Amino acid sequence: MTDPIPPPRLDDQLCFAVYAAAHAFGHAYRPHLEALGLTYPQYLVLLQLWERDDRSVRELGEGLFLDSGTLTPLLKRMEAAGLLTRQRDAQDARLVRIRLTERGLAMQEQVRGLRQAMACTLDAPQPELDSLREQLKRLAARLRGAG
Amino acid sequence: MTDPIPPPRLDDQLCFAVYAAAHAFGHAYRPHLEALGLTYPQYLVLLQLWERDDRSVRELGEGLFLDSGTLTPLLKRMEAAGLLTRQRDAQDARLVRIRLTERGLAMQEQVRGLRQAMACTLDAPQPELDSLREQLKRLAARLRGAG
DNA sequence: TGACAATGAATCGTGCGCAATTAGATTGTG
DNA sequence: CACAATCTAATTGCGCACGATTCATTGTCA
Numbered sequence: 001m002t003d004p005i006p007p008p009r010l011d012d013q014l015c016f017a018v019y020a021a022a023h024a025f026g027h028a029y030r031p032h033l034e035a036l037g038l039t040y041p042q043y044l045v046l047l048q049l050w051e052r053d054d055r056s057v058r059e060l061g062e063g064l065f066l067d068s069g070t071l072t073p074l075l076k077r078m079e080a081a082g083l084l085t086r087q088r089d090a091q092d093a094r095l096v097r098i099r100l101t102e103r104g105l106a107m108q109e110q111v112r113g114l115r116q117a118m119a120c121t122l123d124a125p126q127p128e129l130d131s132l133r134e135q136l137k138r139l140a141a142r143l144r145g146a147g
Numbered sequence: 148m149t150d151p152i153p154p155p156r157l158d159d160q161l162c163f164a165v166y167a168a169a170h171a172f173g174h175a176y177r178p179h180l181e182a183l184g185l186t187y188p189q190y191l192v193l194l195q196l197w198e199r200d201d202r203s204v205r206e207l208g209e210g211l212f213l214d215s216g217t218l219t220p221l222l223k224r225m226e227a228a229g230l231l232t233r234q235r236d237a238q239d240a241r242l243v244r245i246r247l248t249e250r251g252l253a254m255q256e257q258v259r260g261l262r263q264a265m266a267c268t269l270d271a272p273q274p275e276l277d278s279l280r281e282q283l284k285r286l287a288a289r290l291r292g293a294g
Numbered sequence: 295t296g297a298c299a300a301t302g303a304a305t306c307g308t309g310c311g312c313a314a315t316t317a318g319a320t321t322g323t324g
Numbered sequence: 325c326a327c328a329a330t331c332t333a334a335t336t337g338c339g340c341a342c343g344a345t346t347c348a349t350t351g352t353c354a
Contacts, residue, residue, distance in 0.1 A: 007197040007255060008262060010210065014269070014276050015172045016191065017283040022169040023212050024290035025162045026341090041310065044163065050154040057333065063157065065170045068333050070311050077309080094319050094332040108154060115155060121290060122161070129161050132282050136164040139279065143171035143268060173311090188340065205302060215303050217341050224339080241302045241349050301350075310341080321330070 018136075028121060032114040036107065041066070042078055043111070049084065049100050050108055056095045083107065165283075175268060179261040183254065188213070189225055190258070196231065196247050197255050203242045230254065 010016055026040055033043055041064070048063050049055065057071050064071075075098060078084050083104035089095035122129060157163055173187055180190055188211070195210050196202065204218050211218075222245060225231050230251040236242035269276060 008194060008258075009198060010191070010194045012280075013194070014280045014283075015176070015265070016194075017280040017287070018165065018168045018172055019191075020212065021165045021283045021287045021290075023341095024287040025165055027212075028290045029162070030342095039309065044157070044166070047155060047157045047160070047163075051156055058331090065167065065174075066310090067312065069313080069335080072334055074310075092320070092332090096333065111155075118162070122286075123289065132279075132286065133159075133161045133164040135279050135282075136161075136168045139269075140164070140168045140171040142270065143168075143175045170311095177312090186339065203302080204304095213340090214342065216305080216343080219304055221340070235303095239302090239350070243303065295354105297352105297354090299350105299352075301348100303347090303349105305346075306344085308342090311339085313338095314336085316335070317333090319330100319332080321328100323328085324326090 014139075018139075028118065029114070032111075032117060036110050036114070037081060038107075041070075041074060042083075045071075045074070045078065046083070046100075046104065046107060046111075049098065049104065054097055054099050056089070056097060058095075060098060078104075161286075165286075175265065176261070179258075179264060183257050183261070184228060185254075188217075188221060189230075192218075192221070192225065192245075193230070193247075193251065193254060193258075196245065196251065201244055201246050203236070203244060205242075207245060225251075 029040055029043070033040060038046070044064050045060060048060055057068055057075065060075075061067055061071050075084065075086055079086050082101055084101055085099050087097050087099070089097050176187055176190070180187060185193070191211050192207060195207055204215055204222065207222075208214055208218050222231065222233055226233050229248055231248055232246050234244050234246070236244050
């Protein structure tokens with residue numbers, strides 16, 4: 001009767017382009033992070049803590065869109081690696097406060113090479129990268145808003 | 148001596164914007180896919196097979212950037228769900244050919260609601276979405292090229 | 295033809311991601 | 325003060341990801 005309904009093409013899907021780009025980033029970061037003994041989500045945790053230290057598990061999770069089911073074991077591994085400490089809050093014993101150690105702070109210097117390598121790999125004018133980042137933020141906000 | 152080196156801000160990182168957008172997509176897709184008994188990577192496998200059926204595990208993996216370590220158990224679950232068949236190639240017994248079942252083909256109709264819901268959620272002019280998709284493709288290509 | 299390299303899938307171990315549940319602490323209310 | 329509602333982490337179970345290894349099969353070349 002009506003149209004034969006062409007199959008949705010994988011390469012036409014915006015969601016797949018985002019998926020593939022995330023994958024490509026992970027692949028590009030991996031060797032650098034591996035040399036530092038970090039995984040990508042662990043790197044994101046450090047980025048947050050460098051910006052503001054001494055956060056609860058929940059605060060960290062809000063920024064990264066992760067819950068305690070993911071963060072608790074991840075943070076325990078980072079604690080075992082000597083990057084941070086996990087300590088119950090004295091005032092409110094429901095909270096576990098995450099704080100950087102010296103080693104965790106020092107890691108900020110270690111990732112400068114990584115950041116430089118990525119900037120080199122991207123090799124695009126900054127305004128272009130800024131524009132793309134803002135487009136992605138708006139896209140994510142729209143997706144979340146309707147969720 | 149020199150500059151105090153401001154900490155890299157999470158929100159300024161393009162990689163995090165991509166990560167967050169991928170997360171937002173997954174979150175938006177989840178309820179629709181769950182109603183169909185699918186996960187997101189399983190949906191990607193279907194998208195590939197609808198476009199061209201009868202592929203080897205390796206061919207599928209090339210399109211989705213996944214290896215047999217990920218695909219083998221995933222495809223076994225999809226086989227158990229009656230969506231596809233896994234069969235050794237008669238000519239070359241190293242290959243396992245993946246073929247859609249009737250149910251797997253029919254699923255193409257089932258996801259029309261999902262696709263419509265997403266188009267509605269995105270709620271942006273098509274040229275804008277096309278542009279963003281092409282930018283992401285170029286970004287991913289650049290990241291892969293230097294890997 | 296008989297080594298031997300190359301290929302493709304499966305397997306294993308580790309680390310996310312997430313929903314659902316549990317346990318414990320805190321807060322609000324009568 | 326009692327007690328229910330709320331809040332926070334931790335735990336559990338399942339499904340990806342991915343590197344590394346193993347195994348069977350195929351291709352190649354002396």
